[in-house]
Amino acid sequence: MKLVVVSAGLSSPSSTRLLADRLTAATLAHLDAEPQVIEVRELATEIAQHLVTGFPPARLAAALDTVAAADGLIAVTPVFAASYSGLFKSFFDLIDKDALTGTPVLLGATGGTARHSLVTEHAMRPLFTHLRAPVVPTAVYAASQDWGEQGLARRITRAGTELARSMRPATPHTAPHTAPHTAPHTIPDTDTDTDTDTAAAIAPRSPTGAITSADPAHGLRTVPFEQRLAALRAE
Structure with a gap:
């Protein structure tokens, strides 16, 4: 199984990559998968070239193919102007519209204040719904003051568990055992002394x-x- 992690942090190190790594660890705790991380900032020049020319450079094309082949996806972005970053959106604008159909996605975002905690719901979730990718129920937003708090750790664990469960192959349904069909029992009419x-x-x-x-x-x-x-x- 392939777990692809897309981190759109702009610095190194970044809280966005830190959240992406913790979400990855929480998922792999319940799933045997091969993780692959894509740092979008390293592809910024190629993304701009593709948007202008319509032709992806080789390194960007490989990253897009990796996302398309994923069995599960973790997507994490920093918050800019109360939404996902432009670099994050530009990368997913280049994903083929059918590439993520049916691929489970875990959403994460980082910001300096808790006021932007709904960015995962009003901005990110609609984006992946448009791409027909099922998003796990728990999205994780980490503000600066959240790091080291138990609440963030619990949300990360819950979200990773949900993604792992979504990525597992469905167990074949086994029909419950039923007794062989028999004709309904009929009581014989033994009353020969009819009035x-x-x-x-x-x-x-x-x-x-x-x-x-x-x-x-x-x-x-x-x-x-x-x-x-x-x-x-x-x-």
Whole structure:
């Protein structure tokens, strides 16, 4: 399995790369995968050339192919002007519109203040939804004051677990064991001493006035009304 990590931090070292590394470690704790990191800042010149000429240089083309072949993706950006960075957006603008279809994505972002914590929801999630990539429920935003806090560590762990679960192959469904089909049990009719008088009294009349009554030997028989009336008078 291939886990691709895209980090759009502009400095080295950067808090963006630090968050990307921690998200990667949390994912690999639950999944056997081969991680590959793409530092977008190292491709800045190639990205600009591609946007102007329409032809990607070899190194950028290789990075785009790596993302397209990923089984899972971690995408982390610094926040600029309350959104993802222009470099981050420019890189994903060059991804083929069908390349990430069905590829699970974990979102991360870093910023100087907690006021931008919803950037993962109002900016990043719609971008990957447009690319038809399923985004795991937990996105991780790390403000400057969050580092070293247990809350950030818990979010990282939860997000990594969700991505690992999304990347695992689906377990084949096994149908529950069912008993072999048998015909419904029918209780045999053992009452051979049929009360024909009672049966005749409750049986419906036919249009000719006859009464249908039970016959132990042949099932049902029809008794003419006159015959039944004569029998009652004889009694």
